[in-house]
Amino acid sequence: MKIKFHGAARTVTGSMHLLEINGSRILLECGLFQGKRNETYERNRHFPFDPSKIDAVLLSNAHIDHSGNLPNLVKQGYAGKITATRATTHLVKLMLRDSGHIQEIDIVYANKKRAKKGLPPMEPLYTLEDAEKVASHFNSVEYDTPVEIIEGVRATFMDAGHILGSAGIALDITEANRKFRVWFSGDIGRRDLPILRDPVFPMNTDYLIMESTYGDKGHRSPEMAYQELREVVQKTVARGGKVIIPAFAVGRSQELAVYLHQMIEQGEIPSVPIYVDSPLAINASQIFNEHPECMDAETLADIRKRGHAALDFKEITYTRSVEESKAINEYREPAVIISASGMAEAGRILHHLRNNIENPRNTILIVGWQAPHTLGRRLADRETKIKIFGEKFIRKAEVETIGGLSAHAGRELLVEYASAVKDQVQKVFLVHGEERGALPLKKELDMKGFKEVIYPEAQSTFEI
Numbered sequence: 001m002k003i004k005f006h007g008a009a010r011t012v013t014g015s016m017h018l019l020e021i022n023g024s025r026i027l028l029e030c031g032l033f034q035g036k037r038n039e040t041y042e043r044n045r046h047f048p049f050d051p052s053k054i055d056a057v058l059l060s061n062a063h064i065d066h067s068g069n070l071p072n073l074v075k076q077g078y079a080g081k082i083t084a085t086r087a088t089t090h091l092v093k094l095m096l097r098d099s100g101h102i103q104e105i106d107i108v109y110a111n112k113k114r115a116k117k118g119l120p121p122m123e124p125l126y127t128l129e130d131a132e133k134v135a136s137h138f139n140s141v142e143y144d145t146p147v148e149i150i151e152g153v154r155a156t157f158m159d160a161g162h163i164l165g166s167a168g169i170a171l172d173i174t175e176a177n178r179k180f181r182v183w184f185s186g187d188i189g190r191r192d193l194p195i196l197r198d199p200v201f202p203m204n205t206d207y208l209i210m211e212s213t214y215g216d217k218g219h220r221s222p223e224m225a226y227q228e229l230r231e232v233v234q235k236t237v238a239r240g241g242k243v244i245i246p247a248f249a250v251g252r253s254q255e256l257a258v259y260l261h262q263m264i265e266q267g268e269i270p271s272v273p274i275y276v277d278s279p280l281a282i283n284a285s286q287i288f289n290e291h292p293e294c295m296d297a298e299t300l301a302d303i304r305k306r307g308h309a310a311l312d313f314k315e316i317t318y319t320r321s322v323e324e325s326k327a328i329n330e331y332r333e334p335a336v337i338i339s340a341s342g343m344a345e346a347g348r349i350l351h352h353l354r355n356n357i358e359n360p361r362n363t364i365l366i367v368g369w370q371a372p373h374t375l376g377r378r379l380a381d382r383e384t385k386i387k388i389f390g391e392k393f394i395r396k397a398e399v400e401t402i403g404g405l406s407a408h409a410g411r412e413l414l415v416e417y418a419s420a421v422k423d424q425v426q427k428v429f430l431v432h433g434e435e436r437g438a439l440p441l442k443k444e445l446d447m448k449g450f451k452e453v454i455y456p457e458a459q460s461t462f463e464i
């Protein structure tokens with residue numbers, strides 16, 4: 001068997017690993033590489049293999065860095081099945097349509113700039129129509145249920161606790177009279193996150209391919225994040241302001257909604273309106289409600305007790321239309337507004353920031369990592385002169401940041417995850433991590449006596 005690391009190798013984007021087994025080819029993930037525009041465009045359009053020669057695709061979760069280049073794979077000749085959990089399948093169909101729409105919009109903007117430079121126009125990376133064609137390829141499976149992928153390979157999807165439907169994938173392989181197990185972690189979640197079950201650790205594993213995103217540091221606990229969120233809402237509401245939260249549409253928006261519901265129900269914050277103002281987040285929330293098989297025991301007990309879905313309660317309003325979104329800014333009483341994008345670079349959040357940034361009663365709450373040069377980063381850095389839609393504003397709203405909401409395992413849990421198979425595993429391959437995350441984790445695992453820990457370069461091949 002050969003493993004070729006084509007994506008998320010020494011980086012955290014574009015997850016894509018090719019396994020060659022018994023003369024067949026299995027692709028673990030087909031993520032969108034995200035980076036500088038020109039590099040991104042070329043890298044995502046040109047695969048380092050022939051898509052028509054791939055026999056099967058396995059998908060660990062719905063995030064775009066794991067699934068976002070599937071439309072190109074199908075467009076360029078892939079004709080097989082894409083196997084994932086039911087919830088991941090449900091989410092990916094939604095997210096790929098959204099991504100296709102964004103690709104079409106982005107290329108219009110890019111081509112305007114190219115025209116000014118006398119350059120020829122470019123085609124979108126893929127279109128909404130291309131994205132919709134992926135749907136017929138999905139093969140939805142249940143957790144903990146082995147399924148034959150190709151002759152000699154059975155896959156079992158185990159809950160990864162990262163986002164709805166996320167999974168670690170155990171591959172039980174028979175090759176040349178030899179039997180062994182490869183475990184692909186996908187993105188590893190955390191314990192005690194709202195809604196989701198805790199991650200399942202690897203078992204009986206000979207070769208482990210695992211993420212290393214936060215191999216250099218731990219996270220603050222979800223309990224601390226809950227307390228910090230509560231304090232921000234309490235003080236903002238007390239001064240008559242709004243809490244404006246840029247949040248990613250899948251995962252983070254739903255976690256925040258659950259936390260705020262708990263606070264209101266327990267009398268920790270006043271019963272203020274909570275607006276979720278992102279079409280993608282709204283659709284994703286509906287999908288969350290339709291997949292109780294992914295929820296932890298506490299969430300299921302709450303659903304039975306309250307008699308309604310986990311993300312439906314009287315204080316929450318999901319605003320689908322542009323008119324409803326605009327009406328939020330006419331509301332003059334305290335409220336919480338959760339809107340995309342998570343780094344405040346696009347979408348309805350820009351309108352809410354524009355309308356609220358100069359009011360000192362309001363709070364802009366940053367709840368996730370912000371990439372350099374984004375509006376979210378400038379806000380997190382508490383800059384006072386802010387441009388939105390090309391218009392200059394003086395930020396008078398308070399800015400707060402809270403940690404502890406990451407859906408990725410931190411250093412301690414990553415070490416514990418690998419250590420679950422320390423006595424059996426022959427090789428550990430660290431992927432989905434930059435050097436600052438992966439190298440400290442590699443050093444830690446080496447010190448603990450793991451047989452071989454490898455941090456593979458992009459396009460490298462290993463035979464096992």
